[in-house]
Amino acid sequence: MAAVESAGGGSNGIGPAASAQTDAQAPSRIRAPQALFGLTPSVEAAVLAAVEADRPGQIRGLVLPLHSADVADLLERLDDEQRRRVVEAIRRRFDPEILSHLDDSVRELVVEILGAQDVAAAVSELDTDDAVDLVEDLDDDIRQRVLAALPAAERVLVEQGLTFPEESAGRLMRREVVAIPQGWTVGQTIDFMRTSQALPDDFTELFIIDATRRLVGMVALNRLLRTNRPVRVIDMMAADFRSITPATDREEVAFLFRQYGLVSAPVVDEAGQLLGVITVDDVVTVIEEETEEDLMRLSGVGDADIYAPPTETARQRFRWLVATLVNAVIASTVISQFEASIQQIVALAVLMPIVAAMGGNAGMQVVTVVVRALATKNLTAANAWRMVGKELAVGGINGVVFALILGTLAGVWFASPGIGLVLAGAMVFNMAWAGLAGTVIPLTLARFGMDPAIGAGPFLTTTTDVLGFFSFLGLATLFLL
Amino acid sequence: MAAVESAGGGSNGIGPAASAQTDAQAPSRIRAPQALFGLTPSVEAAVLAAVEADRPGQIRGLVLPLHSADVADLLERLDDEQRRRVVEAIRRRFDPEILSHLDDSVRELVVEILGAQDVAAAVSELDTDDAVDLVEDLDDDIRQRVLAALPAAERVLVEQGLTFPEESAGRLMRREVVAIPQGWTVGQTIDFMRTSQALPDDFTELFIIDATRRLVGMVALNRLLRTNRPVRVIDMMAADFRSITPATDREEVAFLFRQYGLVSAPVVDEAGQLLGVITVDDVVTVIEEETEEDLMRLSGVGDADIYAPPTETARQRFRWLVATLVNAVIASTVISQFEASIQQIVALAVLMPIVAAMGGNAGMQVVTVVVRALATKNLTAANAWRMVGKELAVGGINGVVFALILGTLAGVWFASPGIGLVLAGAMVFNMAWAGLAGTVIPLTLARFGMDPAIGAGPFLTTTTDVLGFFSFLGLATLFLL
Numbered sequence: 001m002a003a004v005e006s007a008g009g010g011s012n013g014i015g016p017a018a019s020a021q022t023d024a025q026a027p028s029r030i031r032a033p034q035a036l037f038g039l040t041p042s043v044e045a046a047v048l049a050a051v052e053a054d055r056p057g058q059i060r061g062l063v064l065p066l067h068s069a070d071v072a073d074l075l076e077r078l079d080d081e082q083r084r085r086v087v088e089a090i091r092r093r094f095d096p097e098i099l100s101h102l103d104d105s106v107r108e109l110v111v112e113i114l115g116a117q118d119v120a121a122a123v124s125e126l127d128t129d130d131a132v133d134l135v136e137d138l139d140d141d142i143r144q145r146v147l148a149a150l151p152a153a154e155r156v157l158v159e160q161g162l163t164f165p166e167e168s169a170g171r172l173m174r175r176e177v178v179a180i181p182q183g184w185t186v187g188q189t190i191d192f193m194r195t196s197q198a199l200p201d202d203f204t205e206l207f208i209i210d211a212t213r214r215l216v217g218m219v220a221l222n223r224l225l226r227t228n229r230p231v232r233v234i235d236m237m238a239a240d241f242r243s244i245t246p247a248t249d250r251e252e253v254a255f256l257f258r259q260y261g262l263v264s265a266p267v268v269d270e271a272g273q274l275l276g277v278i279t280v281d282d283v284v285t286v287i288e289e290e291t292e293e294d295l296m297r298l299s300g301v302g303d304a305d306i307y308a309p310p311t312e313t314a315r316q317r318f319r320w321l322v323a324t325l326v327n328a329v330i331a332s333t334v335i336s337q338f339e340a341s342i343q344q345i346v347a348l349a350v351l352m353p354i355v356a357a358m359g360g361n362a363g364m365q366v367v368t369v370v371v372r373a374l375a376t377k378n379l380t381a382a383n384a385w386r387m388v389g390k391e392l393a394v395g396g397i398n399g400v401v402f403a404l405i406l407g408t409l410a411g412v413w414f415a416s417p418g419i420g421l422v423l424a425g426a427m428v429f430n431m432a433w434a435g436l437a438g439t440v441i442p443l444t445l446a447r448f449g450m451d452p453a454i455g456a457g458p459f460l461t462t463t464t465d466v467l468g469f470f471s472f473l474g475l476a477t478l479f480l481l
Numbered sequence: 482m483a484a485v486e487s488a489g490g491g492s493n494g495i496g497p498a499a500s501a502q503t504d505a506q507a508p509s510r511i512r513a514p515q516a517l518f519g520l521t522p523s524v525e526a527a528v529l530a531a532v533e534a535d536r537p538g539q540i541r542g543l544v545l546p547l548h549s550a551d552v553a554d555l556l557e558r559l560d561d562e563q564r565r566r567v568v569e570a571i572r573r574r575f576d577p578e579i580l581s582h583l584d585d586s587v588r589e590l591v592v593e594i595l596g597a598q599d600v601a602a603a604v605s606e607l608d609t610d611d612a613v614d615l616v617e618d619l620d621d622d623i624r625q626r627v628l629a630a631l632p633a634a635e636r637v638l639v640e641q642g643l644t645f646p647e648e649s650a651g652r653l654m655r656r657e658v659v660a661i662p663q664g665w666t667v668g669q670t671i672d673f674m675r676t677s678q679a680l681p682d683d684f685t686e687l688f689i690i691d692a693t694r695r696l697v698g699m700v701a702l703n704r705l706l707r708t709n710r711p712v713r714v715i716d717m718m719a720a721d722f723r724s725i726t727p728a729t730d731r732e733e734v735a736f737l738f739r740q741y742g743l744v745s746a747p748v749v750d751e752a753g754q755l756l757g758v759i760t761v762d763d764v765v766t767v768i769e770e771e772t773e774e775d776l777m778r779l780s781g782v783g784d785a786d787i788y789a790p791p792t793e794t795a796r797q798r799f800r801w802l803v804a805t806l807v808n809a810v811i812a813s814t815v816i817s818q819f820e821a822s823i824q825q826i827v828a829l830a831v832l833m834p835i836v837a838a839m840g841g842n843a844g845m846q847v848v849t850v851v852v853r854a855l856a857t858k859n860l861t862a863a864n865a866w867r868m869v870g871k872e873l874a875v876g877g878i879n880g881v882v883f884a885l886i887l888g889t890l891a892g893v894w895f896a897s898p899g900i901g902l903v904l905a906g907a908m909v910f911n912m913a914w915a916g917l918a919g920t921v922i923p924l925t926l927a928r929f930g931m932d933p934a935i936g937a938g939p940f941l942t943t944t945t946d947v948l949g950f951f952s953f954l955g956l957a958t959l960f961l962l
Contacts, residue, residue, distance in 0.1 A: 041861070041862065044861070044863055048863070067740075067741055069740045069741055069742075070740070073858070073859070076859065077859075077861060077863045077864045078863075079867070103859075190706055193703075193706045193707050194706070194707055194708070194709060196707075199703070199707065202701065202703060203703050204685045204702070204703065204744065220683065221685070221702035221703055221706060222674075222680075222683060222684050222685065222702055224706065225671055225674045225675070225702060225705065225706065226674050226675055226677075226680065227675070228675060257765065258765055258766070258769065259548075259550045259551070260548060260550055261550075261762035261765075262762075263685065263744060263761065263762070280744065280761050280762075280765070281742035281743075281744070281761075283765070284738065284739055284742075284761070284764070284765060284768060285739070287765060287768060287769050288739065288768050288769070288772055291769055291772040291773055291776070292772055292853060294776060295772070295775060295776040295779070295849060295853065296849060296850075296853075298776070298780070299779070299845050299846055299848075299849035300842065300845075300846055301846050301849050301850055306850060306854050306859055306860065306868065310871050310874040310875045310878060311878065313871070313875045314874075314875045314878040314879050314882075317843070317846050317875065317879060318879065318882070320842065320846065321839065321842065321843060321879060321883065324838050324839055324842040325835070325838075325839065325883065325886070325887070327838065328834055328835040328838040328839065329835065329890070331834050331835075331838075332831050332832060332834060332835055335830060335831045335834070336831045339827040339830075339831065342823070342827050342830050343824060343827050346820040346823050346824050348830075349816060349820075349823050349829075349830035349833070350813050350816045350817045350820065351813060352830070352833075352834070353809055353812050353813060353816070353833070353834065353837060353946070353950075354806070354809040354810065354812075354813055356834060357805050357806075357808065357809040357812075357942075358802065358805055358806065358809065361781065361801065361802065361805040362798070362802060364780050364781075365780055365781055365782050365798050365801065367780075368776060368777060368780035368782050369777075369782055369787060372773060372776065372777075373787050377554070378554070378557065378558075378584075378787055379787065380522070380525070380558065381522065382525055382529070382558045383558045386560070387787065390791050390794070393791040393795075394791045394794045394795045394798065397791060397792065397795040398795050398798060398799065398802060401795075401799070402802065402806065405806070406806070409810070461838075465834070469834075
């Protein structure tokens with residue numbers, strides 16, 4: 001805040017006093033900002049009505065003013081026939097950006113409606129990163145037709161983009177950048193920008209390159225604007241930029257942007273030559289997807305595409321349910337060892353699920369925290385053991401608390417202090433174990449290069465179930481029979 | 482891509498041919514970009530060694546070149562005594578930004594070490610949004626002392642910031658903006674920027690205001706640079722900007738940035754007057770936190786602060802475990818209704834956990850997908866019923882598949898086709914129910930304005946457990962006894 005005025009609050013903010021200017025009227029093209037907030041339910045309902053009545057003109061009137069991201073949302077929520085009507089209605093003025101915003105399964109359907117020729121026309125208007133993203137998901141035959149229909153120069157770029165590994169920085173980067181020779185002055189640069197016809201639509205910085213196209217620095221546009229024309233760009237550029245190689249994993253890219261609050265970052269090859277730029281709007285999507293991926297994997301949801309058909313979704317969830325089944329069957333075999341005890345004291349069968357549920361849920365709390373701490377690099381070799389110790393302590397504390405609650409409850413319920421004591425003992429043991437296993441299992445998986453979000457859950461529940469049943473039924477067999 | 486050249490790939494990219502320039506040498510201040518990637522394990526180890534040896538000079542040499550976000554990570558991973566040594570070593574050149582990057586519980590400790598005077602000095606150098614964020618988390622007494630030590634103008638801004646609701650746009654916004662009267666030309670604007678001493682460190686757009694400070698448009702800096710000096714800003718500005726009110730929930734703000742790929746957005750009051758700006762770097766944090774919040778809530782982790790002491794963490798997890806306990810006890814009372822059946826066929830006790838585990842996990846897959854679809858606004862009134870139908874179908878499909886697998890398995894295991902049939906029947910019923918309840922419960926919670934991520938899990942597992950045990954034990958009692 002130092003030495004900076006602020007907007008509002010009685011001051012006139014940075015910039016000359018606004019009141020010194022007199023402007024009779026705001027121009028008529030200014031729209032109320034409120035009208036621009038997403039797809040309102042009333043607009044959605046009006047579109048649905050126009051679609052039902054099959055009035056293409058009305059559909060166009062409603063849909064064309066919307067932002068491409070909102071049109072994409074709308075198309076996702078429609079059923080097949082409704083979607084076809086909307087796409088046909090807006091086909092001739094179809095905004096290519098809509099395709100970039102669509103979920104995979106709906107995009108496939110829209111591409112089918114549009115046909116290869118129209119899709120190629122759309123691709124040629126997109127930035128390279130969006131174009132590559134779109135083309136890579138197409139079915140082989142339509143992809144070939146779309147590529148064939150592209151102008152040669154653009155086809156080369158898209159095909160180059162496809163050579164980078166999926167989920168890599170190379171796929172995220174836009175090839176359109178503004179690169180300025182290091183010998184130029186601020187004045188030369190501004191004059192060039194005023195006359196050039198080939199600049200990207202939107203950018204926030206210039207890249208400074210040497211004679212061999214090696215990246216030597218970056219200049220934020222606000223710096224350029226604040227500097228006098230005779231100054232050389234090399235004397236005002238930031239040379240401590242963070243650059244990314246095309247093979248960098250996109251999760252790593254997301255970490256860099258988040259950690260350092262970047263708005264954009266250059267991508268360079270091994271020789272340090274500038275290849276392209278990654279911008280924060282693409283990274284926002286990655287950050288959300290990566291966090292969501294952890295969530296989906298921890299719950300065993302293979303792919304979160306809610307528009308996929310039921311059979312596809314059932315298939316994706318199958319693996320996780322098989323893991324659950326294997327876990328449950330293992331737990332069952334433990335129980336079957338104690339059939340004789342259960343026959344004598346049926347109360348054991350009644351209380352069994354409590355031990356398993358408490359241990360499993362306490363353990364999943366720990367796994368969730370550890371998985372996220374690993375993903376955000378808050379958990380490293382430096383503090384791993386401290387974390388294990390802490391979670392063991394947390395498990396112990398809550399174990400004792402719930403042992404008291406549940407031991408009393410069970411002792412009173414079945415009028416048997418023995419059952420209460422056995423349940424209490426199993427509870428302390430199982431919840432302390434949940435704390436220990438909840439940290440050690442994901443840490444071990446990560447250590448061996450596996451994704452802790454995928455494997456940790458089933459591993460953990462198997463151990464808490466098995467040990468929970470074993471300790472509870474075992475203690476009961478030892479002391480109550 | 483249309484009409485835009487690209488970097489690399491044989492072309493010289495946008496901008497004049499780089500080879501036309503000859504520059505003998507890159508300036509010496511250019512550092513290898515690789516050195517700037519996060520906190521490397523070797524740097525971390527070196528810092529730890531210097532801390533153990535208690536060498537403040539060496540600590541300074543290692544820590545001061547790091548980015549503030551990396552210093553924050555380092556401080557988070559140290560124990561109390563190590564942290565004190567590092568803070569003392571760098572106290573005189575302590576970067577205020579470090580405080581913004583610290584997790585709450587560690588920040589409290591660092592603030593304690595620094596003392597009110599040094600914290601106030603740090604706060605006065607931060608942007609308003611970071612300053613408010615820091616001050617709001619301070620304990621009452623130190624907050625009063627920090628506020629008292631601030632210059633009056635800054636104290637007013639921070640206190641104003643604190644009046645906005647937590648998690649609102651008002652808390653996220655920076656008050657420092659660059660506002661330009663609508664009557665100005667591009668030339669006047671550039672001249673003003675070259676001479677003004679009071680501009681924010683970094684910005685990507687100008688706000689255009691009328692005589693009453695009402696916001697009438699925005700100009701991206703790259704547009705300004707591409708336009709000739711005599712053009713009036715009002716004739717080139719974007720008037721279809723999206724503005725936000727200070728009371729807007731930060732989740733809504735995150736949605737807007739993500740949906741429309743925004744880099745910044747103005748905050749205006751009811752009269753349309755410009756109050757401040759929200760930038761994408763703050764929103765990146767919000768997007769990650771909101772997604773992570775869903776994850777943490779679904780797993781019942783109250784607060785993901787891994788640096789909180791064990792007693793605090795145990796307390797935060799307690800509520801969820803109580804919910805688990807209540808759920809488990811309800812399930813147990815269902816089982817207890819069938820004690821006689823279990824005593825006759827102990828196999829029932831052995832197989833019970835399988836029914837509960839399959840239904841619970843299948844249901845949590847659905848809840849997870851629905852919670853995220855609601856959060857990302859992919860699920861609205863328009864497609865809610867389609868989603869319910871789809872998940873019911875998915876549950877039915879997987880229910881039949883697992884009924885076949887498990888029915889056969891159980892029939893063979895206990896050499897009883899009857900047990901196999903009963904288990905298969907309970908499985909189909911329970912997994913179809915999981916699909917139905919997994920959608921309807923979070924949708925209902927959301928409908929009544931509650932957070933589906935908090936309540937849906939326990940609600941769901943209670944129903945799948947109760948119905949799972951009831952259907953399995955009930956069918957067994959009906960047909961096997």
